[in-house]
Amino acid sequence: MGVAVRVLIVDDDDLVRHALRAFLTHDDRVVLVGEATDGSDVVQICEAVSPDVVLMDIRMPVVGGIEATRRVLGWNSRCRVVALTTLTTELTAIEVLRAGACGYLLKSSRPAEIIDAILSAHTAERVVSPGMQTPIVRDTVASGDPGIIRSTGLNDRELQIVQLIATGLSNTDIAEALSYAEGTVKADIRRINQLWQVHNRLQIVLRATELGIVTL
Template sequence: MSELVRVLVVDDEALVRHALRAFIADDDRVVLVGEATDGSEVAESCEMTNPDVVLMDIRMREVSGVEATRRVLEWNPRCRVLALTTFTTEWRALEVLRAGACGYLVKNSTPKQIIDAIVAAHAGDRVVSPEVQGRFVRAAIEAGDSQMSDAPTLSDREQQIIEQIAQGSSNAEIAQALHYAEGTVKADIRHINHLWNVENRLQIVLRATELGLISI
């Protein structure tokens, strides 16, 4: 059995922390190592608990999740920060992603979606809730950001993988859905990044939408 993913929860709402505690306890892939009630506690909590992934609320009383994300990465650049918030606006997501978070989930996500996202984040994936991802795409299109009229041809498998990414699926979920090894999926995503000169899953979705390969 692989080692459990160590999770620190940072949220100022007791009910949210209680729910996340229950979600994590119910899944044998993850373990809760600590909780913090504000971003001001993050650095000390990380030192004490040594998490692999920090589930981070954005709006907190003293220190916001954006600033707290920076503090986590100052403590350990290899730690993964996954924002979990009620906000679905793209600018809120951009704030925390630019601060270094590897993903952005909304709090109405299912327990499975949250735990899968934690595991995916630990594995190196970027995870963005589909509704927020859709807002990114629409905002880019409305702003006229498309600079590309054509692109290198993709294989059928790469096209399928892009469609799965647009649905918010992790690498593991894509591998299961398409019946490929997870390593194959990761290699194909790296190839897409190289072909399109992009860096992450969100940029893949934006480019694919610009090219008319998918619709959001």
């Protein structure tokens, strides 16, 4: 058997840490090297115990998991961070993946799934809970490229249209600004609606804001 993967737990919930500790200590493939209750001291603990993988909660009282993920990777870019959270929103998943996490698991995951995620993360594979397999989260995890969050499958013209919609321009005005037929603009908007699973211009703007394509 190879060397066990060194794991650090970062979670402010005593019960969660106890549950993770209970099954991590019974699997020879991993070794629990430390625990933290907040992201504020995570770098200090990492320096002391040198984890290979950090299981990172997202919602913590002082320094949350997204900022703590950045700090861990600033300490050692080869360390792997797997978010382990109750939060199921697409935007939260994207934010922590953009911060550098290589996986996103829900706390409802089975112990075997968490162990497998730790082992996969250690070998630089990317993991995501089945419950978070929306297209954009899946593509973000699979690619490892933060830029995919901004493109989200849009071509250059569609991206321009989204940005112009956010300024309040009508379809006619957008067509004139881009020198396209108005019918082309309408067709592109229908495709954006279908791709993003939204139904109107307001929802397009809200989704674009979430993804960082536009700023209101």
